[in-house]
Amino acid sequence: MQNFDYCTPTRLIFGEGVVEKLPEVMKSYGHKILLTYGGGSIKKLGLYDKVKDLLSDFEIVELAGIQPNPKYDPSVLEGVKLCKENDVDVILSVGGGSVLDCSKAIAAGAKYDGDPWDLISYKVKAQAALPIVDIITLAATGSEYDCGGVISRTETNDKIGYVDPLLYPAVSFLDPTYTFTVSKKQTAAGCADAMNHIMEQYFCEDSTLLNDAFMEGALKSLMINAKKCLENPEDYKARAEMMLDCTYGCNGIYALGNSESGWPCHGMEHALSAYYDITHGEGLAIITPRWMKHILNEKTVDRFVKYGVNVFGIDASLDAFDIANKAIDETYKFFESINIPMHLKDVGIDESRIDEMAHHVAINEGLEEAWAPLTEKDIADIFKASL
Amino acid sequence: MQNFDYCTPTRLIFGEGVVEKLPEVMKSYGHKILLTYGGGSIKKLGLYDKVKDLLSDFEIVELAGIQPNPKYDPSVLEGVKLCKENDVDVILSVGGGSVLDCSKAIAAGAKYDGDPWDLISYKVKAQAALPIVDIITLAATGSEYDCGGVISRTETNDKIGYVDPLLYPAVSFLDPTYTFTVSKKQTAAGCADAMNHIMEQYFCEDSTLLNDAFMEGALKSLMINAKKCLENPEDYKARAEMMLDCTYGCNGIYALGNSESGWPCHGMEHALSAYYDITHGEGLAIITPRWMKHILNEKTVDRFVKYGVNVFGIDASLDAFDIANKAIDETYKFFESINIPMHLKDVGIDESRIDEMAHHVAINEGLEEAWAPLTEKDIADIFKASL
Structure with missing residues (x-):
C-alpha cells in the first residue's frame, strides 16, 4: 500500500x-x-x-x-x-x-x-x-x-x-x-467514461481488498444501472445510482493507497478527441478493450483474472489467459450492447493521422511509465486495432 | 435512494x-x-x-x-x-x-x-x-x-x-x-467495532448496488486483514488495509443515500459500557449475532441472504432462512475465532441490571424507529440471550 x-x-x-x-x-x-x-x-x-x-x-x-x-x-x-x-x-x-x-x-x-x-x-x-x-x-x-x-x-x-x-x-x-432527458447516446457514453475511470485505477500493480471490491462493485453497478436507464430513462433509482457511481470517478477515493496506473486510455483518447473532437466516452470505449488485449501478458494476466471473475462472474477454475480473454470480450460486448460505436471509423477516424497522434501521445502522456508501459509503436498499434 | x-x-x-x-x-x-x-x-x-x-x-x-x-x-x-x-x-x-x-x-x-x-x-x-x-x-x-x-x-x-x-x-x-504494538485483544476489538459500524449501516431498507459492494468488501477485508494482523502484528499491508477500512466507518460514505438503520447495536452497547465500562468492540461483538437472530423474520430475511452470500460465500441456492441462519452463525464464529469473549458474563456482566439497562436504552435510543424496531422487551431479550 x-x-x-x-x-x-x-x-x-x-x-x-x-x-x-x-x-x-x-x-x-x-x-x-x-x-x-x-x-x-x-x-x-x-x-x-x-x-x-x-x-x-x-x-x-x-x-x-x-x-x-x-x-x-x-x-x-x-x-x-x-x-x-x-x-x-x-x-x-x-x-x-x-x-x-x-x-x-x-x-x-x-x-x-x-x-x-x-x-x-x-x-x-x-x-x-x-x-x-x-x-x-x-x-x-x-x-x-x-x-x-x-x-x-x-x-x-x-x-x-x-x-x-x-x-x-x-x-x-x-x-x-x-438526467432523465439525457439521450441514449450520451447515457451510454457517460457510462463508458465512468467505467473507464475505474478501470484506469483498477489495473495497477498494488491495490487493496477494499479498493478492489469498491471498484468491482462500481463497474457492476454502472453496467446494470446504465442498462436500466437506457430501457427506462425516468427510472429514478437507476439514474441516481449511476450518478453517484460516476461522481466518485476521478477524485481518487476508489483507489486510495493504490500504486500509479498511468491512466493510459485517457492518454490515448485525449489525442483522438483533440484531433477529431469525438465524444470522449465513446473514444474510451473503443480503445479500452484493444488496450487490454495489447497489454495482456504473463505479468498482467492475474489482474485480468480478478477483473473477469469478480466483475463478470467468469468461472475462476478456467485457465488464467482464458479468463482474461473472456473478460476482455465481455468488456467489448457490454459497450456494444449499449450501442456504442466500437470502431474508430464509426466515429469518423481513419488511419491517416494515427502515426501523428501516436507520436503526440508518446511525447506528452508519459505512458512508458504506465503500469503496462506503452511505446509510440504500442500506441499506434492500439489505434490501428481500434479502426 | x-x-x-x-x-x-x-x-x-x-x-x-x-x-x-x-x-x-x-x-x-x-x-x-x-x-x-x-x-x-x-x-x-x-x-x-x-x-x-x-x-x-x-x-x-x-x-x-x-x-x-x-x-x-x-x-x-x-x-x-x-x-x-x-x-x-x-x-x-x-x-x-x-x-x-x-x-x-x-x-x-x-x-x-x-x-x-x-x-x-x-x-x-x-x-x-x-x-x-x-x-x-x-x-x-x-x-x-x-x-x-x-x-x-x-x-x-x-x-x-x-x-x-x-x-x-x-x-x-x-x-x-x-498499530504494530496494539495488543491482540485490542486488535480484535477494533476489528469488531469497525465491522459493526458497517453492519449498522448495511442492515437497512434501501441501499444501492455500490454501497452494498463497498460494505461487503470492507467486511471481508476486515476479517482477512484482522486475522493477518493477529498472526503477524508487523504485517504492514494488513495493518494498513485494516486502518483504512476502519477509517471510513462512521462518516457516512459507506452508505450515502441509504435509508436510516437506527444503529441498534450501538444503542444497546452504549448502555453496557456505560454501566460496566467494558471494551466497546467486545460489547458490540457479543450483541451483534444475538440481535441478528432476534430480528430475523420474513421482513428482514432478504437482507441477511445478501449478506450471507456476498460476505461469507454461502450457497445462494439454499433456503433463505437457512442462508440467514448460517450467516449469523458465521458472524458469531468469526468473532470467536479472533478470541473475543462472546458472552456478557465473560466481561463481568450478569443479569442483575439487564432490566434497568434495557429501560435506559428504550427511553434514550429511539430503537422503536430502527429498521427492525426494538421495544424495551426486545432489548432485554437480546441482553439475556447474550449472557
Missing part, C-alpha cells in the same frame, strides 16, 4: 429537488455570479429559468455555449474576461462535465494576471481560484467531485488535464431527475 | 513516516497546542517524544490520562479548562478513538461559555470549535474521519454520541506502523 495525502472538501447535495437550496448556498460565496452553461439543454430542461428565478436577488453574468471537449479559445478566455470585468465572486456551472471543466479553468484564470494557458500548461502554479458551485446534469465525468478539468486548444491539438486542489467545487448539486 | 447532504473536509495523511509533516501542518493552525493522549502507550511507542521533538518550536499544554470510554468528568472538563486558561489555538490528539472523541468534546467546549454538557446533551448547538489534528494509533472507531464522539458521564450512566459537523478533524495522520 502506498502513502497518500487525500482531501475532497466538496459538499455533495444529492437528490430530487435539492436545487431549492441554491440561494442559501450561493449567499455564502457572494453576490456576483458567473453562470456558465453549454448549448441550451438546460433551457429545454427548464433548469435555466429555475436557476434564474431562484437567484433573482443576485447579480448574474452569463457565459453560454461551452462545448463538449471545452475549448480554451473562446470559452476559457471569455469566461476569465467576464470574471475580471465584472468582479465576479463565484462561478455557478450548470450542465455536464465539460461546462464544469471549463469553469474550473476560468476560476483559476480569473485570479491570475497573465495568460491562463500558463496555468493550464503548468508553467505557473495558481495561487488562488474563484469558488465554484455546480449543478450537474449528466452522469459521467465525476468533475463535480474532483479538482481537475480537461481543456482543448484547437490550434495545437492539445487536450490537457489540468489538476489543482484549488479547483474542487465548493458545492455540487446532484439531482438525478435532471 | 434517499437524498443526502455530505461533506467530509478532513485531510487524511496516510502511510509510514507521514508524521514528519506534523510541524508544517500544525503551523497553519496556530502556535499554542493542547496535546491530548491516554494512558502512556504513546510514550512506550516513542511517539510522545517524537511529537515533542517535532513541535519544539510550539507552545504545548498537555492533557494526559484520557480513558477508554472517555469521561466527561474529569477529562472533558479539564481539557476545556486548559484550553481557556492557555488560549489554545489547536488540539493535537495522539492515540486511539477515545482520545480523539474526548478531544472533539473539548474542542467544542473550549469555544462555549457555559457548561460543556449543554453541547453534548444537545441542549445548546455549538457555534464554533477549535481545530483538531490527530495522530491515530488504533484501527477501530473511524473517529479520525467523522465528526462525532462518544462521551460517558459516570454519575448518570449516560454514554452519549455527540455529533456536529464542526468536529471533523482538520487533518488526520494515519501511520499503520503505530
